[in-house]
Amino acid sequence: MNEHQRHVKARESILRGETPEKRIFVSFEDPKEKKAREKQIKEERKRSNERIEALKEAKMPWFCPECDKVMKSRLDDKMYRLHNHCFDCQVKFENKLRIEGKYEEWEEQKVLNNQLSYIRDQIESIEDWKDETSKPFEVFDQVGVKDIELQTEKWSQNTEKVEEMSNEALEELSKLKEDVEEKLNSFAI
Numbered sequence: 321m322n323e324h325q326r327h328v329k330a331r332e333s334i335l336r337g338e339t340p341e342k343r344i345f346v347s348f349e350d351p352k353e354k355k356a357r358e359k360q361i362k363e364e365r366k367r368s369n370e371r372i373e374a375l376k377e378a379k380m381p382w383f384c385p386e387c388d389k390v391m392k393s394r395l396d397d398k399m400y401r402l403h404n405h406c407f408d409c410q411v412k413f414e415n416k417l418r419i420e421g422k423y424e425e426w427e428e429q430k431v432l433n434n435q436l437s438y439i440r441d442q443i444e445s446i447e448d449w450k451d452e453t454s455k456p457f458e459v460f461d462q463v464g465v466k467d468i469e470l471q472t473e474k475w476s477q478n479t480e481k482v483e484e485m486s487n488e489a490l491e492e493l494s495k496l497k498e499d500v501e502e503k504l505n506s507f508a509i
């Protein structure tokens with residue numbers, strides 16, 4: 321699959337409301353630098369695991385800040401992390417939106433905002449990668465979400481090819497970003 325096909329695929333899955341496979345672009349450096357990079361990735365992974373652990377351990381309050389109900393279920397835990405109140409409060413909130421006929425709009429906005437933040441991440445990572453185009457590079461496909469595993473794909477194309485690929489990808493992404501922003505703006509009116 322070439323870069324263009326990947327982006328068409330990513331675009332399709334974004335439009336279906338899914339999260340496409342995340343790609344991390346890292347420049348391929350000399351063995352010493354590569355080792356340092358691998359060490360860095362390992363440390364970042366360790367830090368991110370530690371953050372996840374810390375989040376798991378971070379206690380949710382005993383009582384819902386909105387309704388004062390005791391929060392004890394896993395659903396309460398999830399909702400508290402996402403929306404700062406208990407599951408029942410979230411159900412009430414969503415029901416209210418449904419009654420007011422605003423639920424679909426709210427949900428669509430939520431999906432669009434997620435898409436936008438995904439697109440922004442991708443643009444940023446490609447721009448970083450483009451900055452380092454003077455060197456051969458490798459691409460890691462991130463597989464699995466829980467424990468970040470990296471699959472390596474090595475390329476040795478020249479700078480011109482990198483430039484071409486990143487411009488193509490950036491063009492696709494900025495088009496996509498405009499589409500999503502336009503949709504989001506239509507809600508703001």
Ligand SMILES: [Zn+2]
Nearest residue numbers: 384387406409
């Ligand atoms: Zn509550």
